[in-house]
Amino acid sequence: MTDDADATADAAAGVDEEEAVRTDGGDAAAAGADDVALDPWGSSTVADYRKLFEEFGIEEFDELLESVPNPHYLMRRGVIFGHRDYRPVAEAMREGEPFAALSGFMPTGDPHIGHKLVFDEIIWHQEQGGDAYGLIADLEAHAARGLTWAEIDEHSRDYLLSLLALGFDPEDGELYRQSDNRELQDLAFELGAEANFSEFQAIYGFDGETDVSHMQSVVTQMADILYPQLEEPKPTVIPVGPDQDPHVRLARDLATRMRYFKVTAAYASFECDDAERELVAAAYAALADDVEEGGNGDESVRCEDAADWLREHAPEPVDARESVVAKLEEAGMEPVRPRTRFFDRQATDDAFEALVEAVDGEKRVYEGHVDSFELDRAEAEELARQVELDHGGYGFVPPSSVYHRFMTGLTGGKMSSSVPASHISLLDDPAEGYDKVKSATTGGRETAEEQREKGGRADECPVYELYAYLLAGDDDEFATEVYEECVGGERLCGDCKEQAAVLMEEFLEEHQEKREEAEALLEDLDIDLDSDRQR
Numbered sequence: 001m002t003d004d005a006d007a008t009a010d011a012a013a014g015v016d017e018e019e020a021v022r023t024d025g026g027d028a029a030a031a032g033a034d035d036v037a038l039d040p041w042g043s044s045t046v047a048d049y050r051k052l053f054e055e056f057g058i059e060e061f062d063e064l065l066e067s068v069p070n071p072h073y074l075m076r077r078g079v080i081f082g083h084r085d086y087r088p089v090a091e092a093m094r095e096g097e098p099f100a101a102l103s104g105f106m107p108t109g110d111p112h113i114g115h116k117l118v119f120d121e122i123i124w125h126q127e128q129g130g131d132a133y134g135l136i137a138d139l140e141a142h143a144a145r146g147l148t149w150a151e152i153d154e155h156s157r158d159y160l161l162s163l164l165a166l167g168f169d170p171e172d173g174e175l176y177r178q179s180d181n182r183e184l185q186d187l188a189f190e191l192g193a194e195a196n197f198s199e200f201q202a203i204y205g206f207d208g209e210t211d212v213s214h215m216q217s218v219v220t221q222m223a224d225i226l227y228p229q230l231e232e233p234k235p236t237v238i239p240v241g242p243d244q245d246p247h248v249r250l251a252r253d254l255a256t257r258m259r260y261f262k263v264t265a266a267y268a269s270f271e272c273d274d275a276e277r278e279l280v281a282a283a284y285a286a287l288a289d290d291v292e293e294g295g296n297g298d299e300s301v302r303c304e305d306a307a308d309w310l311r312e313h314a315p316e317p318v319d320a321r322e323s324v325v326a327k328l329e330e331a332g333m334e335p336v337r338p339r340t341r342f343f344d345r346q347a348t349d350d351a352f353e354a355l356v357e358a359v360d361g362e363k364r365v366y367e368g369h370v371d372s373f374e375l376d377r378a379e380a381e382e383l384a385r386q387v388e389l390d391h392g393g394y395g396f397v398p399p400s401s402v403y404h405r406f407m408t409g410l411t412g413g414k415m416s417s418s419v420p421a422s423h424i425s426l427l428d429d430p431a432e433g434y435d436k437v438k439s440a441t442t443g444g445r446e447t448a449e450e451q452r453e454k455g456g457r458a459d460e461c462p463v464y465e466l467y468a469y470l471l472a473g474d475d476d477e478f479a480t481e482v483y484e485e486c487v488g489g490e491r492l493c494g495d496c497k498e499q500a501a502v503l504m505e506e507f508l509e510e511h512q513e514k515r516e517e518a519e520a521l522l523e524d525l526d527i528d529l530d531s532d533r534q535r
């Protein structure tokens, strides 16, 4: 593993270490290497956001924007560009059902405007009625970054103060340090039983040199992500930069592996994988019609008939066809009948018995599963979860995520915490913030004349990004006005930067005042910011 603390702090904050990515996404690839690496501890490169959709299966946020009640401006402006399985969260929001939002911060340096995106996302979900969680990933900072506990204490305080200053309600939500949360660590231990080293190798590139504490910080993050569901399973969104996607995928896997039962559709007594099941479904659909048309209404489709049909009609010898035909033949005269199956994944004996008992109506009990002929999938899912919860299981819902774009550095290129002029810390003196904006790179033309004639390049301008990501706040009209005036040639960079610099100065002043007010709040929270840990 690398020891580049900056890269990690930045990646967490959604600040791209490698590549300046423009909000238009279009010519970003021209900026350099176009490979996508999602490395939570490396310097994540996202040269082309489209690849995240194609290669990693991240979904486009735009497609569900309409289903989100009063979406945040970061959603409306495409800064939040992607998601995994956010629909259940949006649905819970619409229906007034429970949901949660959680994100974590490695206390490796000052919180800055990149982190503010994530703070805002957590707070917005809290305002929409969600249970909100903000955590300090201090175990990870110590294990993967080698920070001392004294450094960690100081930075932790700064993150928490900014989160509170921006509006996180600690009465209604929860803030914690990984190192201090026993319940979290117990959950991490249980989850560790479902993961092994080969998997870490494949996902994170760990090897024989990787230290055990680093691995422990991974299971701790898995526990963080599922922590909001300890009291009760619920849709949970994790707002992060796309570099954290490997963690999200593993957490979704672990959530599923921890479940007692797996509910699937089934057509006969034997087990099928997804591909096989589709083939049986196709055969059944075709043959059931024939049986009805033939008028012999009480006849059933037999497994062997389905096997014959598949041999004739299924697409060319795929593995699934061979294997399912064999299974169907073995089942012979058994009727093919659609049903809902509860597969025993890792239920206790008591839980399995209780489930069998709880399935109403016609059912059939087998060695490792029970089939219901009356419950539909949704009813079955609910019953499975209830039985699991009643018998000591967690009943986790797979966690969801939303991903935001990395911010461009003020000096062009990448935004990096090791280059102070490239970013604005939330602790920067307001006058310094003003100066940094004034000396920022722009998307402007060589001369004022040329700018009036051709217009500025707002899509390639870090100053425009400041407006869109932060300074314009909720005011879409203002953000659009800046954009239109810029590309229309009415706006010149000098004035534009002056306006942005003043706004930034005001923002920092106000934020820092609020941080001072938040001191008292933080005191009351009883979060230990003086670790008595050594090293």
Ligand code: TRP
Binding pocket: 008, 011, 012, 013, 040, 102, 103, 104, 105, 106, 135, 137, 140, 220, 221, 224, 225, 238, 239, 240, 244
């Ligand atoms: N790994 C994250 C980072 O690099 C921090 C983190 C720890 C986190 N636990 C989390 C993020 C849970 C989101 C959810 O900054």
Ligand code: SF4
Binding pocket: 442, 443, 444, 456, 457, 458, 461, 462, 463, 464, 482, 486, 487, 491, 492, 493, 494, 496, 497
């Ligand atoms: Fe950027 Fe403003 Fe210049 Fe346009 S006018 S290029 S937004 S600084």
